[in-house]
Amino acid sequence: MSSRIVLAVLLLAVAGCGDRAAGQGADLRGKVYVSSSVTEQGKPRALVEGTNVELSFTGDGRLIARAGCNQMQGPVSLDDGKLSVAELSTTTMGCPNPELHRQDQWLSDLLDAKPAWKLDGANLVVTGSGAEIVLATEQPATLEGAWTVDGLVTSDAVSSVPQGAKATLVFRNGVMKVDTGCNFNGADLPYELSGQAIKVQLGPTTLKSCGAVDEVENAIRAAFEGGEVTHEIKRSTLTLTNASGAGLTLKK
Template sequence: MSYRIALAVLLLAVTTACGSPSAGQGADLRGKVYVSSSVTEQGKPRAMVEGTRVELRFTDDGRLMANAGCNQMQGPVQVDDGRLAVGELGMTAMGCPKPELHQQDEWLSKLLGATPSWKLDGANLVITGSNSEIVLAPEQPATLEGIWTVNSLVTQDAVSSVPEGVKVTITFKGGNMLVDTGCNLNGAETPYVLDGQTIKAKLGASTLRSCGPVDEVENAVRATFENGEATHEIDRATLSLTNASGAGLKLGK
């Protein structure tokens, strides 16, 4: 083999190995969840509805689950040749509280349904359509420490949403739990002990004035810790607190 031929073969091998950064990376997406860090449309930042983000979850069985703040979308996905091909993308029909959320759902559905390109830029996933680009970072596992907002009230028979306009938070910080309902439970520090999945805490006495819709949530918080402890479970960005009878709360970060 001549020197020139050997050099050409060597260059071809190097180009093949280094020139296709997304080759073989499809398997790396399985089992991962990505959340948007930036969204652009026609080269300009696209404003997301306050409190929302794009979430893409690639399941181990080859499905894509997507959310833009309201309805859940999902469908089988292929990631060959740097393209995200979602077949039969279905979407729930939940009534969103704001029309802007419906519009955001439709925008994301249209983007994912148009076989956008994808690539990994370091740890980030970049999805690019004809007019839009989403940069998504790997979701970091949530920890108990921090501020959690109560989203749902759980009984033995049902799960109900928090009344509209009511915001209740529970903060875990440095061995103290702070419940803030804006009414009777107003952020006083309560020491807690974490024993495996059990949170041991006694809320103590508080005022008992009526605060309208807040009362329902305050009663649910008290019931959750009525025996001085509750079981906790964290699934992605959702915290479940449950008492011995099965009642409790679901909270989000």
């Protein structure tokens, strides 16, 4: 075999290894992707308000997936351009909205079908079962901005927000606004941030009853009753707790 042929074979071999490395080297471990667009049968698919599709690839080779309510996870393989999850398990938390259950099932069916995946620039594109999800890498959340209450915390449990109730907390330029559509109406509440501690006084409010939101308002009052809460941000979740363990979880 001539030296030119040997060289050509070596170059092809290196190139082939490079192609395989590129496919495998698109290492998704440790990354979190959040949907920026979802289409089905070529048309936009509307997700439940306030939700998205989230895919997290752990360092030990698992996929954690969410579509607004329950969490799904299992060992994942990315070989041959397929996203294959073995033994996909799902939590069984009761969702406040039946549409959330259906959305969870839709994502579970998509993952069970071993959809194709690829990177398009910084975006992850997952395609299968007539659907395409484009996901962007998650940007770290900051305290500033609007947060929606999605959990009520006591010293020993976290419960979901009652169906039909919505409450938001907005932190901006040293001012917190609480809006529940009832007794809290978005008044400016100056706050001080010291490390993880947020010091703020809610002040007096009206005490009319507004149905499902009453439970949320009581949880907000309980969280801030001492005038100080500790805040912790993990990705897009904000947890506020006081010294007695009462508090809230919120999503951005």
